[in-house]
Amino acid sequence: MLLKQITLTDFRQFKGKQTVVFADTHERNVTVIMGENGAGKTTFAQAFRWCLYGVTDFADPNILSKSKINEMMLGEEATASVEIVLVHTNVTYTIIRSQKYKVDKPGSAKGGQTRLQIIYKGEDGQQEFVPESQTLGRIKEILPQELSSYFFFDGERINNMSKEIQKGQGRSTFGDAVRKLLGLDTYKAAMKHLKDGTGGNNVISQYNQSYSGSSDETIKRLSDENAGFQQELERHQARIAELEEELPSIQYEIEQLSGFIERNRDGERLKSDITRLQSHISTNQTLIKGSTTNILRSFKQNYHHYFASKLMADALELLAHTEQIDKGVPDIHARTIEFLLNRGVCICGNQICDGSSEYMMLQKLKDYIPPQSLGTLVRNFAIECKTYSGNVVNLFEMIQNAMQELTNKQTENADYQAQIDQLEEDIKKYSDIGDYQRKIEMYRIDQRKKQQELSDLNVKVGSLQTKIERNESTIREHSLKSANNRQIELYKAYALRLYEVLKDDYTAQEAEIRKQLEESINEIYSAIYNGEVILQIDQGYNITTQTKGFANVETGTAQGISIIFAFIAGVIKMARQNNKHDYLATEPYPLVMDAPLSAFDKSRIQSVCQTLPNIAEQVIIFIKDTDGDIAQEHLEAKIGKQFKFNKLNELETIIEE
Numbered sequence: 001m002l003l004k005q006i007t008l009t010d011f012r013q014f015k016g017k018q019t020v021v022f023a024d025t026h027e028r029n030v031t032v033i034m035g036e037n038g039a040g041k042t043t044f045a046q047a048f049r050w051c052l053y054g055v056t057d058f059a060d061p062n063i064l065s066k067s068k069i070n071e072m073m074l075g076e077e078a079t080a081s082v083e084i085v086l087v088h089t090n091v092t093y094t095i096i097r098s099q100k101y102k103v104d105k106p107g108s109a110k111g112g113q114t115r116l117q118i119i120y121k122g123e124d125g126q127q128e129f130v131p132e133s134q135t136l137g138r139i140k141e142i143l144p145q146e147l148s149s150y151f152f153f154d155g156e157r158i159n160n161m162s163k164e165i166q167k168g169q170g171r172s173t174f175g176d177a178v179r180k181l182l183g184l185d186t187y188k189a190a191m192k193h194l195k196d197g198t199g200g201n202n203v204i205s206q207y208n209q210s211y212s213g214s215s216d217e218t219i220k221r222l223s224d225e226n227a228g229f230q231q232e233l234e235r236h237q238a239r240i241a242e243l244e245e246e247l248p249s250i251q252y253e254i255e256q257l258s259g260f261i262e263r264n265r266d267g268e269r270l271k272s273d274i275t276r277l278q279s280h281i282s283t284n285q286t287l288i289k290g291s292t293t294n295i296l297r298s299f300k301q302n303y304h305h306y307f308a309s310k311l312m313a314d315a316l317e318l319l320a321h322t323e324q325i326d327k328g329v330p331d332i333h334a335r336t337i338e339f340l341l342n343r344g345v346c347i348c349g350n351q352i353c354d355g356s357s358e359y360m361m362l363q364k365l366k367d368y369i370p371p372q373s374l375g376t377l378v379r380n381f382a383i384e385c386k387t388y389s390g391n392v393v394n395l396f397e398m399i400q401n402a403m404q405e406l407t408n409k410q411t412e413n414a415d416y417q418a419q420i421d422q423l424e425e426d427i428k429k430y431s432d433i434g435d436y437q438r439k440i441e442m443y444r445i446d447q448r449k450k451q452q453e454l455s456d457l458n459v460k461v462g463s464l465q466t467k468i469e470r471n472e473s474t475i476r477e478h479s480l481k482s483a484n485n486r487q488i489e490l491y492k493a494y495a496l497r498l499y500e501v502l503k504d505d506y507t508a509q510e511a512e513i514r515k516q517l518e519e520s521i522n523e524i525y526s527a528i529y530n531g532e533v534i535l536q537i538d539q540g541y542n543i544t545t546q547t548k549g550f551a552n553v554e555t556g557t558a559q560g561i562s563i564i565f566a567f568i569a570g571v572i573k574m575a576r577q578n579n580k581h582d583y584l585a586t587e588p589y590p591l592v593m594d595a596p597l598s599a600f601d602k603s604r605i606q607s608v609c610q611t612l613p614n615i616a617e618q619v620i621i622f623i624k625d626t627d628g629d630i631a632q633e634h635l636e637a638k639i640g641k642q643f644k645f646n647k648l649n650e651l652e653t654i655i656e657e
Contacts, residue, residue, distance in 0.1 A: 020643055035645030038647065061111075178514075209223065222475050521570035
């Protein structure tokens with residue numbers, strides 16, 4: 001299939017009739033369409049799927065241009081359509097899907113049924129219409145809808161495919177794609193017709209039902225019994241296929257959660273560190289509180305002694321230089337001196353005369369004894385100061401030591417809190433693993449249950465196959481007794497032999513194709529994504545990654561998308577090279593990609609741009625303006641057509657070549 005052009009008429013933001021002609025030569029097979037976000041790249045890509053299959057991923061199913069609706073009068077009608085011109089098996093087809101709308105209220109239009117038309121050129125060169133009843137079948141011949149996602153895809157679809165690979169869900173989707181694209185479905189159809197068709201809808205089952213019961217009731221009974229066994233066998237095999245599809249997905253979820261838990265174990269360790277630091281802070285806070293209490297108690301008890309000691313020391317230093325300290329007479333009062341002077345006789349018996357030296361001495365002595373006994377008081381004060389100073393507690397040193405310890409603890413707590421703050425910031429990256437542990441256990445219970453069911457079903461399948469084979473052997477023995485049954489047995493033997501030949505040839509062909517595909521996608525993958533990763537395809541078409549002996553390596557977003565590109569490109573490459581057998585011949589297909597470069601860095605964009613155009617027959621790529629320069633740089637030699645979306649407003653975009 002080669003795309004020639006597409007025409008959009010009033011299709012969403014593409015108002016009016018706008019046509020894009022695609023590059024389709026071998027030398028220049030790339031069409032680049034650039035536009036800013038919201039300009040209509042995704043809408044344009046969706047137009048292909050809507051035209052071919054009548055489906056889109058739009059949240060709003062209304063595809064008529066809103067700008068067109070705003071111009072219409074109440075009750076007025078308009079038609080939105082997409083027309084694709086393509087070449088398939090050397091026949092040019094024009095596929096037109098349209099939908100008529102009628103304005104039912106201002107700014108709103110109601111759509112009717114879609115109409116699909118297919119026009120092609122007959123052998124005489126005249127245009128002919130495919131009958132309406134055959135249009136869906138003709139679309140399926142050109143490109144089945146189930147395969148379209150491999151050729152018309154956007155970033156989200158690629159991401160979903162990548163997740164399917166990681167979950168081991170490629171068995172049905174990728175396997176069917178390979179078989180259909182590479183022609184192996186012809187084998188499958190023939191094998192299904194001969195024997196594998198379910199519900200008795202195959203040649204072997206019909207022969208089994210044709211045995212003549214009149215000649216031998218045993219054959220009829222055993223054939224009916226085998227028909228029942230076959231139905232039961234098919235049910236079990238269908239369930240086995242479901243379980244084999246589900247179990248890898250369950251294992252993937254377990255591995256994802258286990259990896260998440262392992263990554264978050266650091267979070268648990270961080271929590272433990274926080275608890276330990278908080279315990280240190282609590283202990284220090286208790287010590288700080290005790291030290292503060294002791295400091296206040298000691299200060300209250302000793303502050304007056306401490307402050308007085310300095311004053312007493314200064315007083316003693318001052319008094320050391322005064323003469324008054326030693327001039328007083330102990331226990332002598334001024335009244336005693338007055339008594340002696342008035343009596344005129346000293347206590348020693350000598351006379352005291354007014355004006356005598358004795359009289360003058362006693363008068364002077366009154367200055368140093370009570371009530372003017374300063375010398376005595378000073379002397380007593382000095383004695384008491386010396387005695388008191390010797391017993392004073394060194395309050396300053398005690399408080400200084402206590403404050404130093406308190407400051408140390410406060411500093412430690414500040415450091416601990418800073419560590420806690422950092423740990424709490426770090427721990428935001430992690431989650432509580434408790435819920436994930438419980439989810440893993442639920443998955444493991446489900447896994448064990450399904451594994452046991454699978455094991456039981458395999459036993460039942462083996463038993464049924466044994467019963468069927470035993471009955472078949474008995475039927476063959478009895479069939480020799482009847483000419484009609486002998487003929488049926490002979491025809492059935494031919495059918496079985498043909499089935500076995502086809503099965504052996506199919507198995508060999510599929511194994512060879514799977515080997516070639518694995519080699520092809522690894523070659524392409526290494527060109528797109530440099531590294532030591534090797535891709536492997538098992539018999540179920542599950543794609544696994546391996547590097548340096550480690551299987552199932554976890555892939556990142558860009559790496560997963562690279563695998564999808566490699567897979568699709570590998571299939572396309574093989575389809576183009578597959579000329580061995582006419583019955584395996586397939587059509588080349590285009591790649592229509594919406595923003596496939598967004599997940600890659602510049603080096604990966606270069607690799608993708610250099611690889612895909614050399615593999616696909618035709619590449620139509622939608623890219624953001626920001627990726628335009630680098631894409632154009634690496635695609636320049638292959639670009640045959642280039643368009644730009646000019647966004648006029650939120651409702652209208654013009655396509656410019």
